[in-house]
Amino acid sequence: MELNSLFDQLHSLPTIPKVAQDLILQFDNPNTSLDAVARNIALDPVIAAKVLRLANSARFRGAREASSVEDAASRLGFNTLRTLVLASAVTGAFKTNSGFDLKGFWLHSFKVASICRLLAKSRGVAAETAFTCGMMHNIGELLIQTGAPEIAARLNRMGSGDAAGRMALETLQLGFGYPEVGAELARRWQLPTVIQQAIALQTRPHQAPIEMPLPRLMAQAVLITEAIEQHPGDLEAVKNELDSPLCEGLDLDDLLAKLPEVLEADKAFEELLN
Structure with missing residues (x-):
């Protein structure tokens, strides 16, 4: 396709x-x-x-x-x-069929966005732009759910525990994954180019030039969120999960100490948007 x-x-x-x-x-x-x-x-x-x-x-x-x-x-x-x-x-902007967990999708997006903001503040990157990127990082997934429902249903049944696995399945079935779809939607919505580029490059941040920190930051936020969801309440297990080249240079102790307050603060928004 x-x-x-x-x-x-x-x-x-x-x-x-x-x-x-x-x-x-x-x-x-x-x-x-x-x-x-x-x-x-x-x-x-x-x-x-x-x-x-x-x-x-x-x-x-x-x-x-x-x-x-x-x-x-x-x-x-x-x-x-x-x-x-x-x-x-x-x-x-989105409505999907009942077979897709829309509430869970947005809750995950809030977590990624909140962690994007936290990471951005620690390294002098525009924090609210980072939040926007995190909020929209997997927006392409919803387009796949609505624009290719039969393939999406098959992908949902196959399942995948992480973003990289999901993108690989989508690329195999469709010829592209949620980052490309999300970047194109951001372009059609006329959102700033920096957001379009960050969404497009989030799963290949090594291809982003050094003056473009958002793709790597988004990739880190997704990895951190997945670790938190996999090991709820077990920060030591989360820390072990983040022992990867992508997280080199991060002060994980400081990050994990700040996470509970950050994630708790954004629950108010998730509740309001139900």
């Missing part, structure tokens, strides 16, 4: 609201103000409602209830807003 054929088989391309597209670009603009972001959020009732709901949740609620998007934006702050807008836009 040709990659374009997969997109041609979709009844309609999954879309994210124009407001959300504008917001994603706006968040990456260093001259953006919180007030300007709040005004754009107010244009989308779904995103605005989720922002208000989060601002009034137990985790963020102040002395009084936030009654406007401006109040909510001020309370949540720039980074939390960005995370919520992105997550709301991307998760709302």
